[in-house]
Amino acid sequence: MPQDVSFFLPFQPRTNPEADRARERHLGWAAGLGLVRGAPALRRYRGWLLTELAATAYPDARGADLDLVTDAVCLGFPLDDQFAGPAGRQPDRAARLCTELAAIPYRAPDARLLLDLPVTRAYRDVWRRSAEGMSPAWRHRAAGHLTRFFRAYVTEALNRSLGVRLTEASYLAVRRDAVGTAPCFDLIERAGHFEVPPAAYWSREVRTLTRCAGDIVLLCNDVHSVEREEAGGDPHNLLLVRQRALRCSRAEAIGHVAALVEERARLFGTVAGRLPGLCRDLRLDAAGGAAVAAYADGLRSWMAANGRWGALSGRYAPEGAPGAGEDDGDGAPGGRGAPGGGPGITGPAAGRVPPAPPGPPARSAPVA
Numbered sequence: 001m002p003q004d005v006s007f008f009l010p011f012q013p014r015t016n017p018e019a020d021r022a023r024e025r026h027l028g029w030a031a032g033l034g035l036v037r038g039a040p041a042l043r044r045y046r047g048w049l050l051t052e053l054a055a056t057a058y059p060d061a062r063g064a065d066l067d068l069v070t071d072a073v074c075l076g077f078p079l080d081d082q083f084a085g086p087a088g089r090q091p092d093r094a095a096r097l098c099t100e101l102a103a104i105p106y107r108a109p110d111a112r113l114l115l116d117l118p119v120t121r122a123y124r125d126v127w128r129r130s131a132e133g134m135s136p137a138w139r140h141r142a143a144g145h146l147t148r149f150f151r152a153y154v155t156e157a158l159n160r161s162l163g164v165r166l167t168e169a170s171y172l173a174v175r176r177d178a179v180g181t182a183p184c185f186d187l188i189e190r191a192g193h194f195e196v197p198p199a200a201y202w203s204r205e206v207r208t209l210t211r212c213a214g215d216i217v218l219l220c221n222d223v224h225s226v227e228r229e230e231a232g233g234d235p236h237n238l239l240l241v242r243q244r245a246l247r248c249s250r251a252e253a254i255g256h257v258a259a260l261v262e263e264r265a266r267l268f269g270t271v272a273g274r275l276p277g278l279c280r281d282l283r284l285d286a287a288g289g290a291a292v293a294a295y296a297d298g299l300r301s302w303m304a305a306n307g308r309w310g311a312l313s314g315r316y317a318p319e320g321a322p323g324a325g326e327d328d329g330d331g332a333p334g335g336r337g338a339p340g341g342g343p344g345i346t347g348p349a350a351g352r353v354p355p356a357p358p359g360p361p362a363r364s365a366p367v368a
Contacts, residue, residue, distance in 0.1 A: 005223050005254055008262035009216070010269065011304035018066050019055035026051050026070045033125075034118035035078040047314040050074040056305035057184070058298070061191040068129045069187050075126060076180050079119050083153060088234075094157040098150040105131070105143035130190055138186070138195050145182035152178035156236055164235065171241050178236070179221065181214040181302070188298030194291040197284055205271050205278050206292065212268040213299040217306045219261050223254055224310040265303075272296050 016022075027046065030036045036045050054066075054073040061069055079101075087093055100115040101123055109128045113120050127146075131139050155174045159166065189195050200206055222238045229237040239253040246252075275296060279289040 005258060007216075007220055007223075007258055007307060008265050009303060009307045010265060011300045011307070013056050013304040013308045014059035014301065016055035016059045016061065016066065018062055019052060022055055022066045022070045023051040025067055026074060029067075029071055030074065030078070030122075033122050035075070035122060044314070045077075048077070049309060049313045049315075050077060053305055053309040053313070056308065057302045058188070058191045059301055064129075065191045065193075068126065069191050071122070072126045072130065072187055073184060075119070075122050078122070082119060083157065088157055089160040091154055091158040091161055094154045098153050102147045102150045105139070105146060130187065133193070134190060135195060137198060138189065141201075142183065142186040145186055148177040149180050149183055159235065160233075165244070166235050166241050168238065168241055168245065171236065171238060175218055175236060175238075176211075176214060179214065179218040181217050182210075184302065185210060185213065185299065188295055188302075189291075192294050192298065194287075194294055196291045196295050197282070197288045199282050200278065200284060200288065200292050201295075203278060203282070205274055206295070208271045209268055209296055209299055212264040212271070213303050215264050216261055216268075216303050219257050219264070220307055220310050223257055225315075226250075268299075268303075 023046075027036070027042065030045070031042060036042050051070050051074060054070040055061075057073065058066060058069045082097055083094060097115060097117075097120075100113065100120055103114075104120070104124050104127050109124075113124065130142065134142075152174050156178055158164075159174070164170075196206065219238065226237050226239045229235075230240060235241070238257055239250065242248060242253040242256055243250065248256075275292055276289075279292055282288075284292070
């Protein structure tokens, strides 16, 4: 697997001193909910270093805050397992699960789940903890990001079922939601107990930083995971899109993506340098300016963490190698890799979404 590609990432990863504690606590949480079933699956799950990704992405989070972001980041991988194999080509089935997930932030915390599965129970728990102490504006924004993330699974299933030949623009349009970075970036504020003032968050500068960081995550992941997507006949990978469109080699496609990573990283640095001026122009107080700076630091930590994780995780090992996503009877074959999605863990006995009943597919909750 292309894990030894060198990317221009001028962001240094930092160690979280509570990483080991958070790992063991998360493994117990995932097993207790039925997201990971059986010792072999648990060993693979540990080998993918998902909890290390979360701890490095939020290096200053401690205690319950670190536990929350660890559960939230790692949860995307069992979710992705729901769409491994044929289910990933059944839009009606995807819509049924994703409609239920998208509705969770809009319901009362104790509302009954209409589709009661380990993954829906887990997302309900994570959302309840995420929303604690946050303003209505933050909850509205975060719910919208989750809705778009879940909806992207339906779009991907539809693309696979129809054999859509993606262009670079159409691929990025869905992948930017499917990669799941927006919900992860919202948790920078939740874990840090601050909120970026709306005028700053929706400014061109902060939105550019957020877009650059999200693109860097998805571009690096596409390089690391390309052989898995190719083997599974999944068109959702920029390298595969570029190779088909330009009739270029794999090495040339990797070079193109690496150049895009460098372009985004340099733009991030340039725009980040404008943040003090933005804060002055918006007349933010000291707390508001500190929140903007902390959010930008959180994005840096995410890019650094993802870069290191992609190079080290057993998630991208060849099939049959230690830590690879092979099925041994306790979990499903591995799926895609990203902060919001990855290799499968939850087997059928643990609660895959059943086929949708006859009739039109369910509609997703409205975008916030």
